Amino acid sequence: MATDDDEKxxxxVRAACYWNTLHIELLWLSATARGQGSGRQLIGKAEDFARELGCENALVETTSWQAKPFYEKNGYVLMGTLEGRPKGHASHYLTKSLM
Structure with a gap:
């Protein structure tokens, strides 16, 4: 969880570790918090926790209108894309080594 100076x-981030992989299921930030490093801190904490649990990789799915550039800026590499999921858009699968 991330809070502002007023503890709001x-x-x-919601994630699970299985098959030696951190599966990022959801990462969200309020519109006012974006671009200030909070997302990078959240994902970093999740990755650190996953390393403690023995995870070697991280995996995330994001859609074309969501956060693909954010994950790429944080070291994630595009592994594959499914076009038409949902119709008119694409689902992107990105991965990162945690080793």
Missing amino acids: LIGG
Whole structure:
């Protein structure tokens, strides 16, 4: 979870570790918190926790209108794209080594 200076919730991440992989299921930030490093901190904390649990990789799915550039800026590499998922858009699968 991420909070602002007034302890108001501004973001969070939900993830699971299985098959030696951190699976990022959801990462969200309020519009006012974007571009200030909070997302980078959230993903970094999730990756650090995953390393402690023995995860060697991270995996995330994002759609064409979401956060692909954000993940790429944080070291994730495009592994594959499914066009038409949903119709008119694409789902992108990105991965990162945690080693």
